[in-house]
Amino acid sequence: MPYTTNDIRNIETRWQKFWEAHRTFHVEADPSAPKYYVLEMFPYPSGKIHMGHVRNYTIADVIARYKMMRGFNVLHPIGYDAFGQPAENAAIKNKTNPADWTYRCITQMHDELKKMGFSYDWDRELSTCDAEYYKWNQWIFIKMFERGLAYKKASSVNWCPDCETTLANEEVINGLCWRCKTAVVQKDLEQWYLKITQYAPSLLEDLKKLEQWPSRVRAMQENWIGKSYGVEIHFKVKDSTETINVFTTRPDTIFGATYVVLAPEHPLVKKMTAGTAQEKETLEFIEKTANKSKSLRMSGDQRKEGIFIGRHAINPVNNEAIPIFVGDYVLMEYGTGAIMAVPTHDQRDFEFAQQYKLPMRIVIQDPKNPSVSVENMNEAYIDEGVLINSGEFDKTPNEEAKKKIAEWMQLKRFGKISIHWRLRDWLISRQRYWGTPIPMIYCAACGVVPVPYHQLPVELPKDVQITGEGGSPLARVRTFVECACPKCGKPARRETDTMATFFDSSWYFLRFCSAHNAQEIFDKSEAQYWMPVDQYIGGIEHAILHLLYARFFTKFLKDLGLVACDEPFTRLLTQGMVLKDGEVMSKSRGNTVDPDEVLSQYGADTLRLFILFAAPPEDQLEWNSDGLEGAWRFLNRVYQMVEKRHSKSQTLKGFHSDDADATLERERNNAVKRVTQSFEEGYKFNTAISHLMVLANAIDKYKIDSANLGKQHLLNQAIETLVLLSAPFAPHVAEEMWQMMGKTEATVARVAWPDFDEKALKTSTIVIAVQVNGRVRAQIQITPDCSPEELRKICLSDPGVAKYAQEAAIKKFIVVPNKLVSIVV
RNA sequence: GGGCGGGUGGUGGAAUUGGUAUACACGUAGGACUUAAAAUCCUAUGACCGUAAGGUUGUGAGGGUUCAAGUCCCUCCCCGCCCACCA
Numbered sequence: 001m002p003y004t005t006n007d008i009r010n011i012e013t014r015w016q017k018f019w020e021a022h023r024t025f026h027v028e029a030d031p032s033a034p035k036y037y038v039l040e041m042f043p044y045p046s047g048k049i050h051m052g053h054v055r056n057y058t059i060a061d062v063i064a065r066y067k068m069m070r071g072f073n074v075l076h077p078i079g080y081d082a083f084g085q086p087a088e089n090a091a092i093k094n095k096t097n098p099a100d101w102t103y104r105c106i107t108q109m110h111d112e113l114k115k116m117g118f119s120y121d122w123d124r125e126l127s128t129c130d131a132e133y134y135k136w137n138q139w140i141f142i143k144m145f146e147r148g149l150a151y152k153k154a155s156s157v158n159w160c161p162d163c164e165t166t167l168a169n170e171e172v173i174n175g176l177c178w179r180c181k182t183a184v185v186q187k188d189l190e191q192w193y194l195k196i197t198q199y200a201p202s203l204l205e206d207l208k209k210l211e212q213w214p215s216r217v218r219a220m221q222e223n224w225i226g227k228s229y230g231v232e233i234h235f236k237v238k239d240s241t242e243t244i245n246v247f248t249t250r251p252d253t254i255f256g257a258t259y260v261v262l263a264p265e266h267p268l269v270k271k272m273t274a275g276t277a278q279e280k281e282t283l284e285f286i287e288k289t290a291n292k293s294k295s296l297r298m299s300g301d302q303r304k305e306g307i308f309i310g311r312h313a314i315n316p317v318n319n320e321a322i323p324i325f326v327g328d329y330v331l332m333e334y335g336t337g338a339i340m341a342v343p344t345h346d347q348r349d350f351e352f353a354q355q356y357k358l359p360m361r362i363v364i365q366d367p368k369n370p371s372v373s374v375e376n377m378n379e380a381y382i383d384e385g386v387l388i389n390s391g392e393f394d395k396t397p398n399e400e401a402k403k404k405i406a407e408w409m410q411l412k413r414f415g416k417i418s419i420h421w422r423l424r425d426w427l428i429s430r431q432r433y434w435g436t437p438i439p440m441i442y443c444a445a446c447g448v449v450p451v452p453y454h455q456l457p458v459e460l461p462k463d464v465q466i467t468g469e470g471g472s473p474l475a476r477v478r479t480f481v482e483c484a485c486p487k488c489g490k491p492a493r494r495e496t497d498t499m500a501t502f503f504d505s506s507w508y509f510l511r512f513c514s515a516h517n518a519q520e521i522f523d524k525s526e527a528q529y530w531m532p533v534d535q536y537i538g539g540i541e542h543a544i545l546h547l548l549y550a551r552f553f554t555k556f557l558k559d560l561g562l563v564a565c566d567e568p569f570t571r572l573l574t575q576g577m578v579l580k581d582g583e584v585m586s587k588s589r590g591n592t593v594d595p596d597e598v599l600s601q602y603g604a605d606t607l608r609l610f611i612l613f614a615a616p617p618e619d620q621l622e623w624n625s626d627g628l629e630g631a632w633r634f635l636n637r638v639y640q641m642v643e644k645r646h647s648k649s650q651t652l653k654g655f656h657s658d659d660a661d662a663t664l665e666r667e668r669n670n671a672v673k674r675v676t677q678s679f680e681e682g683y684k685f686n687t688a689i690s691h692l693m694v695l696a697n698a699i700d701k702y703k704i705d706s707a708n709l710g711k712q713h714l715l716n717q718a719i720e721t722l723v724l725l726s727a728p729f730a731p732h733v734a735e736e737m738w739q740m741m742g743k744t745e746a747t748v749a750r751v752a753w754p755d756f757d758e759k760a761l762k763t764s765t766i767v768i769a770v771q772v773n774g775r776v777r778a779q780i781q782i783t784p785d786c787s788p789e790e791l792r793k794i795c796l797s798d799p800g801v802a803k804y805a806q807e808a809a810i811k812k813f814i815v816v817p818n819k820l821v822s823i824v825v
Numbered sequence: 826g827g828g829c830g831g832g833u834g835g836u837g838g839a840a841u842u843g844g845u846a847u848a849c850a851c852g853u854a855g856g857a858c859u860u861a862a863a864a865u866c867c868u869a870u871g872a873c874c875g876u877a878a879g880g881u882u883g884u885g886a887g888g889g890u891u892c893a894a895g896u897c898c899c900u901c902c903c904c905g906c907c908c909a910c911c912a
Contacts, residue, residue, distance in 0.1 A: 174909095216829045216907075223828075223908055230912080248912060261912095304910075329910045339912045347826085348910050422911060543907075613850070614837060620905090622837065626851055633865095634850085677841095687839065690849035697849090769845040774893055776845050814892055816844050824892045 003639055008603035012732040016117055024747055025119040027075055029513075029529040036072035037530050038064040039509055039569075041538030041546070045080040045127070047105040049112045051578040051585055051611075051623070052539070054595045058608045059575055059617050059683070060537045061118045065728035066679050068119070069753040075530050077512040078113060078120045080106050082129035083435045084501045085163060085179065091434075091466045098434040099462065102129055112596065117604045117731055119749065124515035128504035129434070133511065135457035136521040137503055138439040140553070142450045143560060145440075149195045152448065156265060156332070157427055159187040164471075165431045166191055168500060169424045170224075170545045178545075186290065191429040192438060192497065196552050200225055200421045202566070203551055212571035214618070217543045224544050226422025231406045233340060233415035235260055235313035238321050242268060244313055247335035247420055250345065251409065252401040255390040256363035257340040258353070260313045261306060261325045264289040265332040269309065272324070278310035282326060289328045304329040304352045315340075316414035318391070327352060335420050343380065350380040363389050364398050426549070428500045433464055433473035435498030443485035443492040452486050458494070472496040505546055506553040509533050509568060521562070528564050536569040543574070573617060573683065580623040593623055605730035606632045612685040612729060635733055638696055638726065641719055642737040660702055661714055665760050667698035668718045672756035675725045689729060695722050716741075721754050769820040770795050772804040776820075788815060795821055 003011070019025065029035075040060040043053055064076040087098035094101065106127055113120070126133055144150035158167040162182035166189060171178045196203075204225045207218045230249035237244060244260060262269050264286045273279045285307045306327030313324050329348055330339055343353035343360045353360055360374045364385040372381075387396045393405060409415045429438065437458045439451040451458055461480045464473050474480055474496035485492035513530045514523040538546075547569070554568040577584050580591040598607050610631040615621040671691045678688035699718050720741065727734035727748045738748040745751050762784065770778045778800035782791060792813060795801050805825045812824035 214829090219828060220907060226911065228911075246912080250912075327910095329912095331911070334911045336912095341912090346912070348912080351910090420911085540906080616838085619838090624837070624851075627837070630850055637865095674841095684839095686837090687849080690839075693849055767845095771845080771893070779845080812892055814844095816893090819844055820893090822844080822892050 003636060005601060005603075008605070008733075009600075011736045012115075012117060012603050012605070015732045015735045016114060018735070018747070019117075019119075019749075020114075020122070022746065023123070024749055025074075025076065026121050026123055027073055029526045030073050031529055033073040034071070035075065035530055036064075036067040036535075037075045037509075037533045038067065038535045039077070039512070039533045039537070041536070041542060042079045042081050042505070042508060043109065044084060044086070045082050045102060045105040045109045046086065047108045049109060049116075049595055050587075051593060051595060054116065054607065055578055055611050055617075055621060056537055056539070056575050057113070057116065057118055058611055059573065059685070060535070061116075061731075062608075062612065062685060062728045063535055063537075063679070063683070064119050065731060065749060066753070068749055069724070069727065069751060071752065074119075075512070076119055076121060077124040077515065078118070078122075079124075079126040079508060079512070079515075080109065080128065081501065081505050081508075082106065082127040083134075083498075083504055085432060085434065087434045088432060088466050097462065098466065099129065099460075102127075102434075115599055115604060116595075116608075119731070124512050126508070126511060126515050128436075128501075128508065131457045131459055132516065132518065133508075134436040134504065136507075136511065137436040137499060138451070138456050138458060139453065139521060140507065140557075141499070141503075142439060142453065144194060144556065145450055149198065149556065150192060151195065152190060152192050154188065154190040156186045157189050157191055158184045159189075160184055163432075166427055166429055168427045168502070170426075170502075170548070171500075191427050192440075192495075193425040193427050194552075196426045196549075197421060197423055199552050199555050200227070200423050202555055203423075203548065206551070206555075206567055209567055210569075210572070213569075214572065214574055217540070217547065217572060217574065220543045221548055224423065224548065228420045228422075230418065230420065231409055231415045232336060232418045233409065234316060234413075235340065236316070237268075237272060237324070238312040238314055240272065240311070242272065244268060244324070244338050245336045245415075246338045246340045247418070248340055250342065250402070251405045251415075252387065252393075252398040253342040253345045253363055254315070254317050254340070254405060254409070255387075255393070256342040256344050256361045257315055257322065258343060258359045258361060259323045259325055259341045261327040261330045261339050261341055261349075261352070262309075263330040263332040263337040264326050264328060266326075266330075266337045268338075269326055272311050273309050276310050278308070282307060282309050285326055292328070304348065304355065306352060306356065308356075316412070317409070323358070325352075325356075333424060334422065344374065344377065345380050345382055347380040347382065350377075361389055363387055426500075426552075428503055429497040430500050431472040432498055433460070433466055435501060436460075436503065437474065437480075438495045438497050438499055440495040441483060441485060441492050442495070443488060443490065445490060446485055446487040446492075449485060449487050449492070455486070460498075472498075474498070502545060502549050506549040507557065509536075509550070510554075510557065510563065524562060527562070531563055532565040532567060533569045535571045535573065537573045537575060539577075540574040547572075575617050576615065576620040578621050578623060582622070585623065598628065602628060602632050603732070605635055605733045609635065609689065609730055613689040614686070616686055617683050634693060634696070635730055637700075638722060639733060639737060641696070641699055642723065642740050645716065645719055645741075661711055662763070664698055664702045664714055664718055666763065667695055668721050669756040669758075669760040671695035671725060672721060672754050673758075673761065676753070676756070685729070692722065692725055692729075695725070724748065724751060724754050727751075766818055768818065770798065770801050771820060771822045772801060773824060774822070775804075777801050777804055784818060791815065791821065795823070 038060050040056050064074050068074045082102050087102045090101045091098045128134060141150055158172050160167055160177040160182055162180045163177060167177060167184060172184050175184055176182065177184055204227055207221055210218060228249050230247055231251045232245050232247050235244045235246060269282065273282045304327060306325045309324050309326055311324045312321040314321055341349040343349040344362045345364055362374060364381060365388050366372060366381050366385050384398055387393045387398060387401050393401050396404060406417050410417050437460060439456065439458045441449045441451060443449055461477050464477055466473055481494050481496060483492055483494050510522050510527055513527040517523055550568050554563060555566055557563045558566050579585060583589055583591060585592050606628060610628045613631060614627050674691040675688045678684045702715060723734055723737045734748050765781050765783055767779050767781050769776045770780055778798045780794055780798055782794060796807055805823045809825040810823060814822040
């Protein structure tokens with residue numbers, strides 16, 4: 001009988017209870033067994049899981065279950081990235097406490113994950129908002145502080161007016177807050193930073209080791225870290241002792257520099273104009289630029305604005321005095337905050353120079369257009385050419401001149417060869433409540449003092465008014481703020497900012513190795529055994545943020561001697577988005593499908609199977625309820641095969657011939673081969689499932705009747721193989737069927753993955769195609785050991801071939817063994 | 826502007842890496858079972874011409890290499906994602 005929705009619910013609940021009662025997926029570090037660590041990017045506990053989660057975790061679960069059947073000791077943990085603003089917003093809205101709200105969501109999420117039947121080691125479940133977890137955030141922070149990697153500095157920072165907090169560079173997307181999409185503004189504040197820039201060289205270099213990451217993720221990180229080779233050139237300010245340093249990657253154009261531009265925030269600007277006629281105008285310009293939002297200033301199509309500050313700089317290579325400008329297109333954060341402008345060979349400088357009628361000089365000749373002059377240029381020439389108007393370097397190809405001029409300038413002390421990074425230090429202070437308190441104390445006498453290790457954790461106070469009115473909520477809690485200085489014991493003040501939540505997720509994969517260790521951040525030997533994560537799975541949106549931070553933390557913890565690996569994630573899979581009606585499924589679009597509803601109608605196995613079958617894991621997935629129906633039908637069909645196999649009164653329909661046994665055996669072996677391949681050669685689960693279906697079709701066609709009762713074992717074996725191959729994809733139904741087949745193993749999850757026999761894949765006769773002049777004209781049946789002469793004879797005697805090709809007319813006779821014959825006439 | 830992916834039936838997607846394009850599924854049509862419907866099963870299904878046998882054509886467009894191209898080379902068009910006044 002086909003099963004019903006009710007049956008499937010019972011089956012799934014029963015096996016979920018079984019796994020729980022038997023702790024089927026609990027693992028311990030065991031150095032005698034090969035390990036495999038599968039990890040999905042843990043969720044923010046919003047309460048309900050969405051289809052994106054389901055897809056992410058299903059992919060991970062299938063891999064975990066396959067590896068278990070392959071005999072690996074598989075670590076597959078889950079937890080909750082539980083700090084963050086939504087809890088505060090919910091607290092304001094519902095007049096609850098962020099902690100209560102979050103823990104309620106976690107419970108709900110936990111139950112939903114259980115209903116999906118994921119193979120987690122639930123003993124390792126953790127939440128970053130637990131004091132037993134964030135205590136170690138504080139511990140890491142202090143370790144970083146002790147090594148000068150956590151420091152406080154005053155600077156112009158990204159500020160989201162809506163979230164009322166500062167943001168890291170990585171959290172500003174196109175000038176907007178990554179969370180609420182509000183335009184980010186700049187503010188001068190004193191904040192805590194992590195010195196990720198110290199690791200920039202190894203973060204860049206080690207990308208090479210990540211061969212099993214998608215190349216685009218590596219490319220994105222490489223661009224973000226942004227290493228540029230160039231020269232820092234010293235321009236002396238005329239009639240002054242000041243020097244302006246500019247950074248350029250184009251030293252070959254130095255003879256074409258016709259002015260210098262400083263960023264409005266550059267400290268020399270105010271210094272150089274103080275007391276001059278241009279002072280007022282310059283200050284007004286700086287003020288005007290500061291009021292522009294970052295997104296506006298950073299967009300390339302913006303009209304460039306600037307102002308001459310009344311001073312000149314000396315180009316060291318030719319002693320020319322060139323005007324100094326302040327311009328909004330120069331950014332203080334990059335390079336030295338000052339540039340030399342070569343309008344003829346840089347498009348931005350060209351636009352600026354045209355606008356302000358500034359002089360230009362061509363120094364690189366376009367080989368295709370050697371007579372071009374400054375007057376008839378309509379854009380900068382940025383391609384290769386030979387140098388002109390460049391003194392002793394004339395006629396040098398510019399690529400060669402880059403190196404020559406750089407070395408020459410260094411020798412003459414006009415500048416120094418240097419490398420600049422685009423990566424900035426990581427601003428981690430947040431003026432929010434629901435996060436890890438930064439474990440620092442300010443003492444009037446002793447300065448900034450870290451909280452002693454034995455006093456950790458610095459716990460978040462429970463009773464706090466969350467008003468959303470701005471400022472750190474913790475600053476209003478007197479009992480939290482007021483403390484004694486750990487050094488001198490006098491009254492002191494606690495830091496009231498909390499850490500960015502990306503801090504929490506930068507090392508959770510290590511905590512999973514010994515999730516509830518009360519003595520240490522994690523057990524070193526356990527981490528040694530489990531790390532690195534063999535397969536990490538998550539969304540592409542974390543290509544830079546989380547993945548870069550996690551790599552940084554791993555490198556830092558390696559330097560502390562706590563971990564042995566220098567990269568945390570060996571292999572990365574970025575799953576595609578889930579779409580509905582061509583658009584990303586999201587709450588704001590209102591086009592979501594609730595996994596819970598699908599679950600109650602079809603069960604977890606059907607949902608899992610559909611999601612895996614509809615598209616390869618990395619591609620977008622278009623939601624299709626008809627496809628869901630198809631997955632349901634397939635599982636039902638397999639279930640009935642197992643059922644019928646046990647009722648002797650019924651026979652499987654179909655045909656039986658002498659070839660049928662061999663065909664069934666071949667299809668069985670082929671399915672094992674192809675499904676195994678799909679796991680071992682880049683997770684193509686959609687084709688893996690298609691091969692399950694092919695095997696099911698073959699079983700359906702095979703018939704047991706009085707003629708071959710003795711062959712029952714072949715059928716049994718084929719069905720058994722089908723059940724085993726289905727187990728990672730549809731674990732509940734597979735368990736049920738395994739039990740129905742009277743197997744003694746308690747759980748199919750630990751049964752060895754089937755092997756295949758390459759010999760059984762061979763057929764006694766093969767069908768090959770015969771092409772004449774590139775067109776297929778016949779299908780002929782031959783034996784695999786057929787000789788070339790014989791093959792030729794068979795081909796030409798085929799009526800379909802003979803119609804187009806006679807022996808006499810043959811120019812070429814090409815044989816592709818076991819595939820086809822191509823005849824040219 | 827730079828980087829990375831893509832473009833295959835009515836739909837989701839296959840194609841052993843140069844070897845019979847469209848596996849598997851969805852959808853659709855016809856049939857069986859049924860009083861009927863659902864479910865299930867069977868058959869057909871790229872397009873065009875043809876009663877049929879069969880033929881022609883077909884992987885974004887155009888050209889090339891080859892006995893043979895979805896796959897390799899050149900030119901171009903379109904779509905998606907990421908980055909971007911980065912000096």
